[in-house]
Amino acid sequence: MIYLVGSGPGDPGLFTVKGVECMRAADAVVYDRLAPEALLSHAPQGAEKIYVGKKPGAPTMPQEEINATLVRLGREGKTVVRLKGGDPYVFGRGGEEALALIEAGLPFEVVPGVTSGIAAPAYAGIPVTHRHVSTSVAFVTGHEDPAKGTEDVDWEGIANGAETLVLYMGVGRLREISKRLIAAGRAGETPVACVRWGTRPEQETVTATLETVADRIEEVGLKPPAITVIGDVVSLREDGLDWYERRPLFGKRIVVTRARAQAGELSRELDARGAEVLEFPTIEIKAPEDFAPLDAAIRDLDSFGWIVFTSANGVAAFVERLRHHGLDLRAVPRGAKLAAIGPATADAVRAAGLRVDVVPGEYRAEALLEALLDGSPSGGKVLIPRAKVAREVLPEKLREAGLEVVVPPAYETVPSEEGKDELRERLVSGGVDCVTFTASSTVESFVGAFGGGAKDLLSNTRVACIGPITAETARGHGIRVDAEATEYTIPGLVGAVLGLFAGARDGTAVPLKKDG
Secondary structure (H helix, E strand, O other), rough: OOOEEEOOOHHHHHHHHHHHHHHOOOOOEEOOOOOHHHHHHOOOEEEEEEEEOOOOOOOOOOOHEEEEEHHHHHHHOOOOEEOOEEEEOOOOHHHHHHHHHHOOOOEEEEOOOHHHHHHHHHHHHOOEEEEEOEEEEEEOOOOHHHHHOOOOOHHHHOOOOHHHEEEEEOOHHHHHHHHHHHOOOOOEEEEEEEEEOOOOOOOEEEEEEEEOEEOOOHHOOOOOEEEEOOHHHHHHHHHOOOOOOOOOOOEEEEOOOOOOOOHHHHHHEEEEEOOEEEEOOEEEEEEOOHHHHHHHHHHHHHHHOOOOOOOOHHHHHHHHHHHOOOHHHHHHHOEEEEEEEEHHHHHHHHHHOOOEEEOOOOHHHOOOOHHHHHHHOOEEEEOOOEEOOOHHHHHHHHHOOEEEEOOEEEEEEEEOOOOHHHHHHHHHHOOEEEHEEEEEEHHHHHHHHHHHHHHHHHHOOEEEOOOOHHHHHHHHOOOOOOOOOOOOOOHHHHHHHHHHHHOOHOOOOOOOOOOO
């Protein structure tokens, strides 16, 4: 089966559920320039990925060659996804591909996508229809096939045929198109908006009138791809409908250095506030080399008066190891007390079906130590399943207080250099606004990835840390820290980042700190 799938206008969140299902079943994915690369993650790891879009310095692959590629893959018996920007049948040449598949006798399905002609204006604060303003809309290509030698668009008829005109791929011809529409009777003062990379973090919107728009886009240097909206509905943007570009982190590129498996929450929170999130997982979570110490603790679980969790990863690893031994939460002694270093860890404990007896007011080892010593443990033995390498403050101080402490490795954090070269290029070119660190281990791994150049790479971007321990680690490597979360949680870190850019729109954003 060959699926002709619309990828939507650019925001991966606008991809359809049916599209995701097709991607998960794909043996091969054929995609172009306007299809968000993030969607490729839905395909199986071993799926063949074939790029057929425009490459720098090279012409776009001819449509006939794309058709032939789809036919070849189909005849090989593969499940194929042809991932196309927007909707396959709205100026996407999907009809031509479908006809080629019919001629080859191959089965196909069409999965519609959200077209940029509706989505880009919506993200720019422009409804293409609006009661008492526009009751009709026309979608028009502004870039017909030059090989035809003729022009099929009836600009004179379209000029007054619909109250809202939406032009695809017409930025390069706007001067000519504007003149033809005005000559046909469309008022020169008609509002116009050009939306570049609509629905994406780098979205850019330029407004003008039909008479001035060509000069305006030349002035600001607006380049394709862009959607052009012509009509009175454009004025509604000024009434506050430009919700997307008003988000507090709109246009900011922020790096998340957390392990990929744990990056989701921070990435989602930043994305929801308008940031373009670049995930650079400096660490990877994996099983420890030797489970023997943890297994021994599990066999002796009844002897512990406290079980202390210092991270959500520790909770997950502990519960998973219980399951490995055919045990469940009933193995946790009824008399034992459970402690968590902070609310996120506590939530992970509760999600596992366990109660939490102690969560300190300040989310770090020193505060947890104080809470434990005040908690009058019912037994003198403490279990701390945690990372193989971690701060020793908590176990050392508990031992000094006379408690027996067992610290078996439940998981390991190992360095990851995934995406290292791309991130280096972005940092050097000034293409990153902020780098976030969620733990000392992410700082150490970042420095490990970039060596002695880590400090210099971060000199022209802001750095935000989840709390004082992480910030102290960063400063220990000579890295300037611009913001620390006052609450040592993911929401607290997001708040710190928001504080850095709170005045970005009026020029009062927190400036880069001076070294030292």
